Structure formats: structure tokens, C-alpha cells
Amino acid sequence: MEGFLSTYGSAIVQMAxxxxxxxxxxLPLMAGQLSLASxxxxxxxxYVAALLSTRVFTGFPxxxxxxxxxxxxxxxxxxxxxxxxxxxxxxxxxxxxxxxxLATIAFVEVLRVFALNQPxxxxxxxxxxxxxxxxxxxxxxYLLLALPxxxxxxxxxxxxxxxxxxxxxxxxxxxxxAASAMGIRPTYYKVLAFTIGAVLAGMTGALNAHxxxxxxxxxxxxxxxxxxxxxxxxxxxxxxLGPVIGGAFLVALPEIILRxxxxxxxxxxxxxxxLRDGRLILFGVLIAVSVFFFPYGLVTPNLxxxxxxxxxxRLEAAKAAPKVSRG
Amino acid sequence: xxxEVVLEVRNLTCRFxxxxxVDNVSFQVRRGEIFGLIGPNGAGKTTxxxxxxxxxxxxxxxxxxxxxxxxxxxxxxxAMLGIARTFQNIRLFGAxxxxxxxxxxxxxxxxxxMIEGVFGLPPAPQEERAIxxxxxxxxxxxGLADSAEMQxxxxxxGDQRRLEIARAxxxxxxxxxxxxxxxxxxxNEKSALSAFIRRVxxxxxxxxxxxxxxxxxxxxxxxxxAVLNFGQLIALGAPEKVQNDPAVIEAYLGD
Numbered sequence: 001m002e003g004f005l006s007t008y009g010s011a012i013v014q015m016a017x018x019x020x021x022x023x024x025x026x027l028p029l030m031a032g033q034l035s036l037a038s039x040x041x042x043x044x045x046x047y048v049a050a051l052l053s054t055r056v057f058t059g060f061p062x063x064x065x066x067x068x069x070x071x072x073x074x075x076x077x078x079x080x081x082x083x084x085x086x087x088x089x090x091x092x093x094x095x096x097x098x099x100x101x102l103a104t105i106a107f108v109e110v111l112r113v114f115a116l117n118q119p120x121x122x123x124x125x126x127x128x129x130x131x132x133x134x135x136x137x138x139x140x141x142y143l144l145l146a147l148p149x150x151x152x153x154x155x156x157x158x159x160x161x162x163x164x165x166x167x168x169x170x171x172x173x174x175x176x177x178a179a180s181a182m183g184i185r186p187t188y189y190k191v192l193a194f195t196i197g198a199v200l201a202g203m204t205g206a207l208n209a210h211x212x213x214x215x216x217x218x219x220x221x222x223x224x225x226x227x228x229x230x231x232x233x234x235x236x237x238x239x240x241l242g243p244v245i246g247g248a249f250l251v252a253l254p255e256i257i258l259r260x261x262x263x264x265x266x267x268x269x270x271x272x273x274x275l276r277d278g279r280l281i282l283f284g285v286l287i288a289v290s291v292f293f294f295p296y297g298l299v300t301p302n303l304x305x306x307x308x309x310x311x312x313x314r315l316e317a318a319k320a321a322p323k324v325s326r327g
Numbered sequence: 328x329x330x331e332v333v334l335e336v337r338n339l340t341c342r343f344x345x346x347x348x349v350d351n352v353s354f355q356v357r358r359g360e361i362f363g364l365i366g367p368n369g370a371g372k373t374t375x376x377x378x379x380x381x382x383x384x385x386x387x388x389x390x391x392x393x394x395x396x397x398x399x400x401x402x403x404x405x406a407m408l409g410i411a412r413t414f415q416n417i418r419l420f421g422a423x424x425x426x427x428x429x430x431x432x433x434x435x436x437x438x439x440x441m442i443e444g445v446f447g448l449p450p451a452p453q454e455e456r457a458i459x460x461x462x463x464x465x466x467x468x469x470g471l472a473d474s475a476e477m478q479x480x481x482x483x484x485g486d487q488r489r490l491e492i493a494r495a496x497x498x499x500x501x502x503x504x505x506x507x508x509x510x511x512x513x514x515n516e517k518s519a520l521s522a523f524i525r526r527v528x529x530x531x532x533x534x535x536x537x538x539x540x541x542x543x544x545x546x547x548x549x550x551x552x553a554v555l556n557f558g559q560l561i562a563l564g565a566p567e568k569v570q571n572d573p574a575v576i577e578a579y580l581g582d
Binding site (some may be wrong): 057156159160162163164165166167168170171174177178179180181182183185186192196238302 | 380382401402403406409411412414418419420421422423427430431432434436437439440441443444445446447451454455458494498
């Protein structure tokens with residue numbers, strides 16, 4: 001266990017963060033909006049934390065930066081992201097489907113180019129030497145922050161899904177026109193879902209800025225948007241557990257699972273080498289395969305539903321049928 | 328039935344390209360009435376519903392609900408004022424259960440926000456119980472309580488129409504617009520529907536406007552009927568009167 005944690009500590013932390021990022025994309029999707037803006041808010045959150053910890057909360061020797069201050073940075077990053085989300089969301093959520101996706105990608109790209117050209121954000125080099133709360137090579141201690149973030153976000157979304165607001169989101173996803181005929185304000189709930197998602201992405205960025213020790217314009221780009229989309233689609237986009245499991249699984253797959261399999265004793269050296277070096281190829285193939293065989297993702301709401309009344313009428317009909325034919 | 332006008336449509340005109348879908352249509356619906364809107368296919372009946380509920384903006388004309396001009400209001404605002412509708416091409420939330428479909432329609436009669444909902448603070452838990460109970464009662468009313476947990480898209484056509492009515496009633500409307508409620512129902516279901524619509528009107532103090540193709544249902548059920556043909560109102564009045572109107576006979580049977 002000790003060895004496993006020290007080898008894969010960083011990957012395990014990233015599994016948790018991937019789950020939160022996936023939830024941040026899942027939220028607008030819950031309201032029927034395909035937004036790829038999460039990396040943008042993630043980038044904003046990272047810069048907020050990087051600026052605060054290197055310019056404002058200075059004077060802490062490296063290795064003893066207070067965890068509470070990181071938590072505070074996460075809150076601030078969430079707030080700033082929410083502000084961005086409102087400014088971006090109110091005009092762009094009028095767009096639908098791929099057009100919204102395109103507009104949100106544009107937002108991510110604009111942020112990247114902006115950061116690249118701003119000296120106060122460090123330009124291409126970014127902001128480095130972000131202070132650490134631990135002396136740690138593996139970063140596994142960051143689970144102290146990443147795990148609560150994942151747990152709180154998951155519980156929040158799970159509870160939201162079963163509430164009046166969550167039902168309004170889902171109604172919009174299922175049929176926006178019918179939802180508005182039921183008195184649900186489409187724009188308000190779309191912007192709300194988008195903003196909650198932005199808060200989660202911003203907080204993740206803030207935490208990851210500390211974990212990575214540096215933040216630059218290469219964090220939170222279009223590539224990440226596609227990766228997060230894969231977390232949600234592979235995990236399942238119809239229940240909160242899908243994104244969480246999809247995120248954890250897709251981070252673990254190349255970084256932990258395929259490495260471990262490659263190290264399995266008795267494996268032919270050629271196969272082991274391929275598993276080790278070609279694991280990103282395998283990763284892509286497995287995503288394609290899983291989308292093909294599990295079009296609704298690995299986790300679907302039906303997995304949790306007991307076989308309730310749905311089956312009862314059919315059973316009764318089957319029992320009643322012979323009588324009818326005899327009579 | 329009182330003389331109070333619940334819904335008034337004044338010179339309503341709506342054009343799609345060069346086609347006048349609705350052309351200068353005016354009528355009034357009185358409180359407690361069952362008002363039929365009939366006409367051949369493509370006569371503009373559903374467009375009239377879309378204009379009333381704010382889903383299509385009119386080119387000219389106005390819609391008044393209880394004396395208030397609602398012409399430029401958005402669909403959700405109109406729903407909040409007390410106008411509920413069903414759809415000709417059924418628009419249920421297909422992936423959700425029957426119960427969830429009806430629960431969603433309790434939205435405007437509940438207030439708990441995100442924080443209350445997530446943390447289970449008042450009034451969310453009480454509201455949630457009340458929503459569930461009310462939704463079950465409405466499913467009971469339309470005879471679908473036994474399949475409350477079934478996905479809406481798995482219901483038969485007739486049952487989907489019934490579920491849409493239950494969902495519309497969950498809004499506690501004063502004015503209910505039914506777009507071809509009998510379509511896809513068999514003969515027995517159609518005759519039962521007539522009695523059901525009357526019962527619902529009594530029980531919920533409703534004013535009902537319904538679009539229907541099935542003539543016996545319309546004639547037996549409606550207090551007054553408006554006939555549309557090519558977007559124009561060609562007859563308006565009691566069923567017997569409309570039935571014998573030469574213009575109506577011509578529209579339905581041709582020369």
C-alpha cells in the first residue's frame with residue numbers, strides 16, 4: 001500500500017480532480033447545454049490561486065503554506081469563475097448544441113491567448129514556485145484537499161439532482177419547449193447550471209495550481225475540454241455518478257491500470273513494452289470501444305432502479321394470457 | 328358558465344413565409360366553457376395555440392387573458408399566469424418517469440431554491456412531500472398511478488396523452504388548452520375521454536379550449552365551436568349551428 005501510494009500518489013489525486021472537472025461539464029449538460037467552457041474556468045481558478053499565493057499571501061516558508069489559505073483561494077477562485085460564467089453565459093446560452101460548444105471553445109481559446117500576452121500573468125512561462133503546504137515528492141497528501149472537494153461536489157450534485165432545481169434542469173434537457181410551458185424559465189436555469197459548473201472547475205484549477213507548483217497558458221486548453229467530455233461520455237451523462245467514475249477511470253487507465261498490467265509477472269516482454277509505451281494508443285482505442293458498446297456510458301440511472309412496478313403489469317398479463325385463450 | 332371572458336383573441340395573424348397560417352382570427356372564450364377549435368388539416372389550429380401560449384410571436388393582433396394583454400409574454404410567464412396546454416405531437420419528458428413528469432409541472436407552485444434543495448432546509452422537504460403526493464393524486468385521476476415509475480416514452484399513445492393532461496393539471500391552470508387529446512385513442516378511450524374532460528372541468532373549475540378532429544367528440548362535448556379553414560375563422564357558435572353552416576360543410580367536404 002505504502003509503495004502503491006508513493007508510486008501513484010499524484011495519479012490518485014488527479015483521479016479525484018478529474019471527477020470534479022467532469023461534474024463541472026455534467027452540470028450544464030444536465031440542463032441540456034453542451035458547454036466546453038470548463039477548462040476556461042479551470043484556467044481562471046488556477047491563475048487566481050497562483051496570483052494570491054505568490055503575490056498576496058507571501059512570507060510562508062515553502063512546505064508550510066497553510067492548507068486553510070489554499071481552501072480560501074479555492075473559494076475565491078470559485079467566486080471569480082462564477083462571475084466569468086455569468087458574463088459569458090448570459091449571452092452565449094442563447095446558442096444551442098454545437099454552436100454553444102463552439103462559442104465556449106472560443107472562450108477557452110481567448111483566455112489562453114490573453115494569458116499568453118499578459119506580463120502580470122507571467123506570459124508563456126506563467127507563474128511558478130507556487131508555495132507548497134507539504135514537503136512531498138508524490139503529492140499524495142493533496143488528497144486531504146482533493147478528496148473533500150470531490151466528495152462535497154458529488155454530494156452537492158447528487159442532492160441537486162433530486163431537488164426542484166435539478167428537476168427543472170432535467171426538464172430543459174428533455175424538452176425545452178415543454179419545460180417552458182410548465183413555467184420553467186429556460187435562460188435562468190441554464191445560466192444557473194453553467195455557473196455552478198464554473199465554480200467547480202475554478203476550484204479544481206486553484207487546487208491543481210498548488211499541486212503542479214506552476215500555472216501557465218498550457219493549463220486548461222481545448223485538449224482538456226475534449227478529455228473532460230470523454231470523462232462524462234464514458235462514465236455516463238445521465239446520473240452524477242457517471243462523470244465521477246468516468247473521470248477516475250480514465251485517469252487511472254493509462255497512469256495506473258495499464259502500467260500495472262504491463263508489470264504483471266510472466267508477461268511476454270514485447271507485450272509489456274507495448275503496454276508501457278503504447279498505453280496512450282490503447283487509451284484512445286478503449287475510449288472508442290467503450291463509446292461503441294456503452295453509448296449511454298458505463299453508469300446509467302437504470303443500474304440503481306430496483307425492478308419496480310415496471311415489470312408487474314407485464315407479469316400479470318403473461319399470467320392472464322392462457323386464461324383468455326382458453327375462454 | 329358565466330359571461331366573464333377568460334380568453335380573448337383579437338385580429339390574430341401569423342404568417343410563415345407567404346403562407347397565412349392564422350389570418351385575422353378573433354374570438355372570445357367565457358369562463359367555464361368547453362370551446363372547440365376545429366378545421367381541416369393545416370387550418371392553423373395548433374398555430375392559434377402556439378400564439379396564445381407565447382411559443383410563436385404573432386404578426387398582428389393581440390391575446391388577452393382575464394383582461395390582461397399577454398401577447399408579448401414568454402411561454403413560462405404565460406404558464407405562471409394560469410394557462411396550461413398539451414401538445415399535438417406529445418412532448419413529454421420521455422426519459423423520465425410518469426411521476427417525475429408530473430412533479431416537474433409543480434415547479435411554479437413551489438419555491439425552494441438550490442440551497443434549500445441541496446441541504447434539505449425548509450421549505451424543501453415539506454414541498455417535496457407535497458409535490459410527490461399531488462403528482463400521485465393526479466396520476467390516480469388519469470388512471471396511471473400503477474405505472475408511476477414507468478418511463479414516459481414506454482407508455483401507449485393514449486396513456487401518453489393522459490399523462491400530458493395530468494402534467495398540465497399539475498400547473499393548477501384556469502385555462503386548459505388541449506391539442507387533439509383523442510388522437511391515437513381507440514373508440515372506447517375516446518368515449519371515456521369526453522366524460523373525463525367534463526369531470527375535470529367541474530373538479531378544477533376549468534375553462535377548456537380543445538382542438539379535435541373527431542367530430543362526434545367535439546359535437547357532444549363543446550359548448551361552442553370555432554371553425555378554421557386556411558387560417559380564417561369561417562364559423563363560430565353552438566355545435567348544432569356550426570354543423571349546418573354551409574361554409575363549414577364546404578370546407579370539410581369540398582364543392
